[in-house]
Amino acid sequence: MSDTECAPKDLAIDVRGLTKSFGKLKVVNSVDIRMPRGQVWGFLGPNGSGKTTTIRMLCGLLKPDAGEGTCLGFDILKESREIKNQVGYMTQKFSYWEDLSIRENLEFVANLYDLKKKKQVVDKTLETLGLSSRQKQLAGTLSGGWKQRLALAACTLHNPKMLMLDEPTAGVDPQARRDFWDQIHRLSSEGMTVLVSTHYMDEAERCDQIAYIAYGNLMAQGRVEDIIDQSGLYTFIAEGVGVRELMERLRGQPGADHVAYFGNALHVSGGDLDALKRLVAAHQAAGIKWRQERPNLEDVFIHLMGQSKDNSVAV
Numbered sequence: 001m002s003d004t005e006c007a008p009k010d011l012a013i014d015v016r017g018l019t020k021s022f023g024k025l026k027v028v029n030s031v032d033i034r035m036p037r038g039q040v041w042g043f044l045g046p047n048g049s050g051k052t053t054t055i056r057m058l059c060g061l062l063k064p065d066a067g068e069g070t071c072l073g074f075d076i077l078k079e080s081r082e083i084k085n086q087v088g089y090m091t092q093k094f095s096y097w098e099d100l101s102i103r104e105n106l107e108f109v110a111n112l113y114d115l116k117k118k119k120q121v122v123d124k125t126l127e128t129l130g131l132s133s134r135q136k137q138l139a140g141t142l143s144g145g146w147k148q149r150l151a152l153a154a155c156t157l158h159n160p161k162m163l164m165l166d167e168p169t170a171g172v173d174p175q176a177r178r179d180f181w182d183q184i185h186r187l188s189s190e191g192m193t194v195l196v197s198t199h200y201m202d203e204a205e206r207c208d209q210i211a212y213i214a215y216g217n218l219m220a221q222g223r224v225e226d227i228i229d230q231s232g233l234y235t236f237i238a239e240g241v242g243v244r245e246l247m248e249r250l251r252g253q254p255g256a257d258h259v260a261y262f263g264n265a266l267h268v269s270g271g272d273l274d275a276l277k278r279l280v281a282a283h284q285a286a287g288i289k290w291r292q293e294r295p296n297l298e299d300v301f302i303h304l305m306g307q308s309k310d311n312s313v314a315v
């Protein structure tokens with residue numbers, strides 16, 4: 001069954017026309033999201049595109065100027081208390097008490113939620129997130145990856161049905177990111193729905209589906225493979241001696257909508273395949289090898305971002 005055919009009860013998020021302005025800037029512009037329960041969704045987009053603002057509206061923390069819908073079946077306009085009780089929200093700048101230990105931080109959060117059987121809940125959370133051995137360590141002395149793990153523990157403590165994680169792995173090393181994603185997939189396998197915002201392409205590929213927002217406009221949502229297939233983008237790759245100089249020559253040429261360097265390869269992408277082929281034919285040179293490849297997700301995002309720029313969001 002496709003997501004559009006999903007019954008409302010099977011949707012964790014079902015919102016239409018979500019819109020929010022700050023002053024004269026429309027930062028979220030009529031966004032529709034239908035996210036099935038039990039999935040891991042990635043939320044991507046350039047800085048300042050409205051991801052955090054959207055997440056806060058979905059959680060019932062921020063009232064939209066227009067739009068309606070539900071999160072976990074609760075009305076985002078009228079039932080924010082129920083949503084807050086069933087959603088674990090990890091903010092971009094998770095705050096914890098540096099002078100308290102991991103355990104004390106979690107006990108504090110357990111008190112805020114007025115949880116029953118606090119000790120058992122904290123013990124279980126420490127254990128499942130692999131924090132037991134460090135439970136006495138002061139939070140202020142933890143490395144970035146362990147701090148994120150503590151943040152995840154804090155937002156899962158009240159046994160939510162859904163997690164909304166706002167750039168949880170920003171600034172943590174690759175191993176810690178991998179460990180964090182193992183935890184997300186473990187939680188998902190236990191039935192948790194997860195919406196996670198990220199700037200990392202490899203993390204996008206770990207999600208069941210992604211939504212891409214640029215300058216307040218939702219540009220795409222679906223499986224990574226489908227988003228690439230439906231992008232209408234073509235990519236040629238040049239490798240060899242002199243590709244760096246080639247980059248400057250190709251920029252702005254007809255057919256080359258985007259020119260970017262990945263590793264040692266130059267990716268030249270555009271929506272007009274014939275124009276692109278003509279461009280490639282005109283730039284054959286000794287030492288440079290061209291090949292056509294499926295665009296990668298980053299090629300597609302840059303393309304979508306360019307399409308959105310024309311669409312002014314100022315009110």
Ligand SMILES: Nc1ncnc2c1ncn2[C@@H]1O[C@H](COP(=O)(O)OP(=O)(O)OP(=O)(O)O)[C@@H](O)[C@H]1O
Pocket residue numbers: 022027045046047048049050051052053054
């Ligand atoms: N409370 C606020 N008052 C005024 N402007 C705000 C407020 N919150 C967000 N903005 C602005 O709204 C826009 C969208 O911000 P938002 O944080 O939602 O984007 P984002 O996609 O999460 O960005 P990033 O990837 O950098 O975290 C930005 O221009 C931001 O400065």
